[in-house]
Amino acid sequence: MTLTASARPNPASRPSSIRRVWRQLSPYAYIAPFFSLFAAFGLFPLIYTAYVSLYRVELQTPGDMEWRGLDNYTALLADEFFWTSLRNTFTIGVLSTVPQLVMALGLAHVLNYKLRGRTFFRTAILLPYATSVAAATLVFAQLFGRDFGLINYGLGLVGISPVDWQTGTVASQIAVSTIVIWRWTGYNALIYLAGMQSIPHELYEAAEMDGASRWRQFVHVTLPGLRPTIVFTVIVSTIGATQLFGEPLLFEGSVSGGISHQYQTLGLYMYEQGWGFFHLGRAAAIAWVMFLLILALVGANALITRRHSRKEAGR
């Protein structure tokens, strides 16, 4: 039942006609603050990005727009650094997302046991989530220092020669991914944990009665029960990886993402074009490409999930 339905005339207080009109309009008053802000600062910029991407707009004079058609896009496709950053976004995305989610799954599984100090563990692994990208990156940039970094020192103790975490392509991408993994693993573990706790206990009891080992229980009860949660985290991490920005920017503090752009991501490339080279129109084109990329990745994800679950249901 809703309010309009309850507005039936009743003898105690007969609503006047003004009141009745207000009753019909008042829901809009409740959503008005959010939607006016949403329209101005949320929806409009997203849609307008596509429009701006067809113009030449300079950072110093954002009011002047000059029609360029698809030039921003063709310039983009001709720029080798666009392709570099697209490739880097992909490799850093894989390097950061896959270990992160696998470790989160393992941690969640362990956290799901009966444990002493459960709340402490849960809160402690969420600590990295509370730090900002900027703070985390500055600290890790220190730790990954080539000459005096603690990580190279630790590697030295076990007999591995120092790694140049800044200039090497693979090494720098691993370093950047490490920051992402550090910040998000605990968060994802808690989300998996919440999903695991909504799997009914009876399913495990039944599996146990059938003589299933803990591992088989994990594979045949936990994982299927977690599928919606896993899909959710994969999508969120994919979107996060696509727009990765702060980590590569502050790792060495340069907008080019390393001397040879070795860890420049699309997000950073966009920032470089817009706020490094003042080409806002070009930056808008990159934003639009990122948007399409996210759509494609999320779509592919949905497709794979659906096919997978259909296969499973057909078994």
Add this chain to the structure above:
Amino acid sequence: MTALTDPPVTHPAPERPAARGRRRSQAGRTMRGGKLAYAVLIVAVLVSAFPFYWTIVAASRSNADMAQVPPALLPGPNLMQNFEAVMEEADIGTALLNSLIVSGSITLGTVLCCTLAGFAFAKLRFRGRGALLAVTVGTMMIPPQLGVIPLFMLIAELQWVNQLQAVILPGLVSAFGVFFMRQFLVQSLPDELIEAARVDGASSARIFWSIVVPIARPGMAALGLLTFMAAWNDFFWPIVALTSSEPTVQVALRQLGGGYVNDQSVIMAGTLLSTLPVLLVFGLLGRQIVGGITQGAVKG
């Protein structure tokens, strides 16, 4: 074949009022964690906490200490000195104040807007409700970073560049928050309560303040915490909209990391100062934050 049924969910949808989660986890699985479980968790906690410890070590040492092998592993005596240096060089004092203003306003405004809209979507019937909710939820997954260029042009047009409202107003838009509050109120606000108030002749505003808000409070608190942390830590938009003459802490950190300051221990002192407030919030309310995240995830 009737294999078209959705994923292999063989169990009934779990009912999930907020309080239930905790109870279940206690009564839940009987498997006790062995030594290995504790070992894994302790390693995870150490890895999570070590960078914080390291920040304190580095921030309390001198730059020379940081550039030696083997590196210093214990805190040193220079903490205050480094704090003073970073206050001077990156104006962290102003940055902290600005961040407090920005994050505080965003938190209050977001919680208010989202509770109002969430209530309307949860309990009021009006034309266009379904469509508006769909638009809100549909944009939830689109990163706001993709809209920064027009947003910047808008802010420039309004001559707001380098003014705090340029960061505050866009920060108030939280589609997630609306959805979160809607879900919360759908579950915890009984229709009968509103109807009874209606019958008693309470006005719409009265109902909101005296019935909806008290019930929504736990949800508002969880949303507020998540919003505050996200606003404090937001990076991309503030460095675009503000400059180092009117910085938030993230802008100041970007400046510190941009090669402007070369003293590593001063940089770490700035990092420490900028992180302390969120760590404080986290230390006091970490449990509620954990709750908010798991709630949001299960519902979202």
